[in-house]
Amino acid sequence: MSQDQDFRPVLEQIAEEIGTLPDRGRPADYIPALACADPGRFGMAVADLDGHVYGVGDWRTPFSAQSITKVFTLALVLAKEGEALWDRVGREPSGNPFNSLVQLEYENGIPRNPFINAGALVVTDRLQTLGGDAAGELLSFLRAESGNPGLAVNTEVVASESAHGDRNAALAHFMASYGNVTGPVPVLLEHYFRQCSIEASCEDLALAAGFLARHGIRADGSRLLSRSQAKQVNAVMLTCGTYDAAGDFAYRVGLPGKSGVGGGIIAVVPGRCTLCVWSPGLDRRGNSVAGVTALDRFTTLTGLSVF
Ligand code: GLN
Secondary structure (H helix, E strand, C coil), X not given: CCCCCCCHHHHHHHHHHHCCCCCCCECCCCCHHXXXXXXXXXXXXXXXXXXXXXXXXXXXXXXXXXXHHHHHHHHHHHHHHHHHHHHCCCCCCCCCCCCCCHHHHHCCCCCCCCCCHHHHHHHHHHHHHHHCCHHHHXXXXXXXXXXXXXXXXXXXXXXXXXXXXXXXXXHHHHHHHCCCCCCCHHHHHHHHHHHHCEEECHHHHHHHCHHHHCCCECCCCCECCCHHHHHHHHHHHHHHCCHHHHHHHHHHCCCCEEECCCCEEEEEECCXXXXXXXXXXXXXXXXXXXXXXXXXHHHHHHCCCCC
């Protein structure tokens, strides 16, 4: 397949197939501001290494990025402090739901991986400690990589997350008791909720993830991560990016991927392209039903995969 492949025909075929899916799941309702999203929406974008983007459906509609942002905060912290982060957070699949508390006490306040909520809270605490404005730094990074200065935090979603944030607060306080969260918990939670509530489209997020396909190189040609670090982030996405469904996602899609409860999923074909798909209906593990199906169809139809 040539490097300048036109992905539009395959995207159009996938959108048509998605239109016939019998069950598209339900939007997340534990964050009330997300509950009214329409599961009928579907968008998908593919960005090549030069930043050329192909899209279908609602690919330019902003949605709540949620846990997709955990990939970018991880990358920013690895760029700042490298290996030291791994003393505070593991890199094994948890086999538990993304907001579970159950392993934390057995494992002395060290979360299994950076993509479950506990792990992401540790990463955001590090970003806040090292740079002083975790959510702001993340937003600037996403704006720069997507080329979209209009990206913003949805303050209504922030308020909704804070009002229903007892579980995340419990995780943060519990880890603070082990010394694994070092900054003030209320500040951490504010930045974490702001981070999750950033809105971006499939086009924006496919572009923003480009450094993972370019082995660590940012959109402007500068280096964020070493080649080895980019490989590590992709590996953790493959093994942990879709929580307790990561095995099934790897089986069906065969790419590093990261989902969010807004219904988005990003995926990476290293050395080739990045993808973002969005449809708000989720399965019981918090992954977009149409999103996983669309990525499954993409790798099946194109043969692009890491395997
Ligand atoms: N903001 C959500 C939460 O903290 C993010 C979870 C997700 O997207 N899986 O619960």
